[in-house]
Amino acid sequence: MIRIEHLTYTYPDGSQPALQDVSLQIAAGEFVLVAGPSGSGKSTLLRCLNGLVPHFSGGQISGHVLVGGKDVIALGPTVLSRYVGFVFQSPEAQAVLDEVEAEIAFGLENVGMSPEKMRKRVAEVLALLNLEGVRKRPLSTLSGGERQRVAIGSAIALRPRLLVLDEPTSQLDPEAARQVMQAVSRLNRQVGLTVVLATHRLEGMLPYADRLIWLEKGRIIHNGAVPDVITKLPEAPPVIRLAQKKGWYPLPLSVAEARQFIIEEGRRLRAKFVQPVTEKLPPHETCLLVQNLSFGWNGRPVLRDVNLVVRPGEAVALMGHNGVGKTTLLRCVVGLLSPQSGEVWVNGRSVNGRSVAEICRDVGYLPQNPDDLLFAETVREEIAVTLRNHGVHGTIETIDNLLAELGLSELADAYPRDLSVGQRQRVALGTVVVTRPGLLLLDEPTRGLDTEARRRLIAIWQKWLAEGMGLLIVTHDVELVARLAHRVVILADGQVAATGKTAEILPHFPQFAPQITRLFPGQHWLTVADALTSQTDKEV
Structure with a gap:
């Protein structure tokens, strides 16, 4: 599906390449996470997949980028938009119209699709993303998660073979982020859409992905199955760190998977609710x-x-x-x-x-x-x-x-x-x-x-x-x-x-709770350190 060979790219005013000798292959139907420090080249790599780099950004580029056999560098974003759906970090940045149904249909109208076929396609997209209930709503009245799903709907309405998402959950609350990731996963598993997603926050995303790529200074440092790569990173999500400390194998990638180890160790933890008290204090x-x-x-x-x-x-x-x-x-x-x-x-x-x-x-x-x-x-x-x-x-x-x-x-x-x-x-x-x-x-x-x-x-x-x-x-x-x-x-x-x-x-409030709190319900632990220092050898 994607083949990148010896890709090097430098922005017009860049003193160093943003991407250096990147070679990569992604098969059709894969779900791939791209992570790494700020400035490592994640967004640049994603923009190379639809031709925004270099056709929109300018700069110097060498190497080859092929998506579905199409030469991205030669063809550019206009042609690639039929094959690559792109979702930016902020859904507001790519919205054109203010009604859900009209926004999803916008790209279809631009390619001259017939009204009958367009209605059917929009209905399919709304159903896939659980948006039927808001089809006539103005975008301005939607929640953050709903707006991001509308952005995804606009990106997939033309039935691209590849969906690229750049930090799609960074502005969302945890529940909205979960809904967006479930929607993306459905597109990947049920429709067979290839997904490439860049993120800084790996917790909550790892269970959906087949592969994890780690970039540093424009180079691929790690590239492999999620369990193999996640243990090599500078700081893994809390559940992963705890699992490594406890020696759990196979490595759990989510709270749900980690709970099985807790059950096997004979621990089902419960707690009494402590009613919070609002203190009345003088202003000074x-x-x-x-x-x-x-x-x-x-x-x-x-x-x-x-x-x-x-x-x-x-x-x-x-x-x-x-x-x-x-x-x-x-x-x-x-x-x-x-x-x-x-x-x-x-x-x-x-x-x-x-x-x-x-x-x-x-x-x-x-x-x-x-x-x-x-x-x-x-x-x-x-x-x-x-x-x-x-x-x-x-x-x-x-x-x-x-x-x-x-x-x-x-x-x-x-x-x-x-x-x-x-x-x-x-x-x-x-x-x-x-x-x-x-x-x-x-x-x-x-x-x-x-x-x-x-x-x-x-x-x-x-x-x-x-x-x-x-x-x-x-x-x-x-x-x-x-x-x-x-x-x-x-x-x-x-x-x-x-x-x-x-x-x-x-x-x-489990929708706002950190991973360790959800893994050990009732213990009031927040971090990996809490879990490790609060448990005795007998309890474990």
């Missing part, structure tokens, strides 16, 4: 106190009577499905949105009547896209601009000390937008904490980050927590929550559904 004892906050758009309630507390030195994770109001709450805290009712206190002061600029001297707010905060010509200047905008005097030494803390010293004179995703995230983080706020709001801070970039950020946040900073983190990254959060707040339908200590709350 908190970094953030939200009281009875409500907000709505055009008469539609988004947040209803939300109460939330973040204390100094505490990390609180704000979780919930896509669209429940998590980002809206952060924007209310920093004054970008005005609540209809309720009160917000930051470091003991009400934000009522204060400007966004004034609030942001006390609150660091990192939005989902770090590029929204990057405007200057150098990394050092980005930090300096923030200080000037806040009217705060800062020396070069102050700026350089922060860059050193963020691991950015060697990049001080680099152009921020030329950096990797993880590096840009740290630069943006520097711009919002240079004033040393007592509270930091993080909106999906690990989205799109590789394992090393994620580990580096966690270490930085843990240091700031030890120094007394409070963190409120909106995230779908359940393993981040397991490692960092002291408490969890679950939002549902715009209201607080549950709040309490992380280990007490997550077991009762």
Whole structure:
């Protein structure tokens, strides 16, 4: 199905090849995961499969890329679109129309398919992806998972032989991500569609795949069956790490497979629910106190009577499905949105009547896209601009000390937008904490980050927590929550559904629970370390 021979590619302004001497074969009907650090060439490799590289990006390319016998480099994306369906990370980026049925039919209309045949094809796609119930809905009313499935439907409507997906679940909550992966798996198993999927997050994806390819610096380092490759990676998902420590064989790739080993060891664990207690604290004892906050758009309630507390030195994770109001709450805290009712206190002061600029001297707010905060010509200047905008005097030494803390010293004179995703995230983080706020709001801070970039950020946040900073983190990254959060707040339908200590709350919300919590129900364990240190030899 796919044959790549000695492929080398360099972007127009690249000093080094993004792909170096890549040779690869993928058989028809295979499901292949492509993983690796940020900047390793995953997205570039995927774009070579439909001709976006080099026909759209330019640059220098050598070698051969064949898909279904078609010469991709010679033919380009226009011809290849009939044979290769491509799904980008953000479904909004590729949507053309605003109705589900019309969006899926758009590509069929462009190739002149008859109305009768088109109706039948659209009906088939809707059924395959469980979208019949939303066929007449506007895209703007769909959940994140539904929108991603519509994007997949648009990509497969022409019945391509290959489906390529670039980080398709990175913006989705765990349940929506599971639905998308099940849909992709059905296309692979039932229809025989060849699937190539790039991801940073392997947990939850491994059971669906036949093969795993690991890239570093544009080269294929590992390529083989999932169980063979996963044990060679710098950091495997928690279930894999635990299985290796325990010597479980064959290696379980999911929580469901790992449970069989627990059963065989005679352990069926249960626990009593501990009802979380919401503490009432005066404003001066908190970094953030939200009281009875409500907000709505055009008469539609988004947040209803939300109460939330973040204390100094505490990390609180704000979780919930896509669209429940998590980002809206952060924007209310920093004054970008005005609540209809309720009160917000930051470091003991009400934000009522204060400007966004004034609030942001006390609150660091990192939005989902770090590029929204990057405007200057150098990394050092980005930090300096923030200080000037806040009217705060800062020396070069102050700026350089922060860059050193963020691991950015060697990049001080680099152009921020030329950096990797993880590096840009740290630069943006520097711009919002240079004033040393007592509270930091993080909106999906690990989205799109590789394992090393994620580990580096966690270490930085843990240091700031030890120094007394409070963190409120909106995230779908359940393993981040397991490692960092002291408490969890679950939002549902715009209201607080549950709040309490992380280990007490997550077991009762399995859709938001990390792998270890789901593997050992009732034990309130969150990480591999919890499982290993909490079990005695007799129990195991």
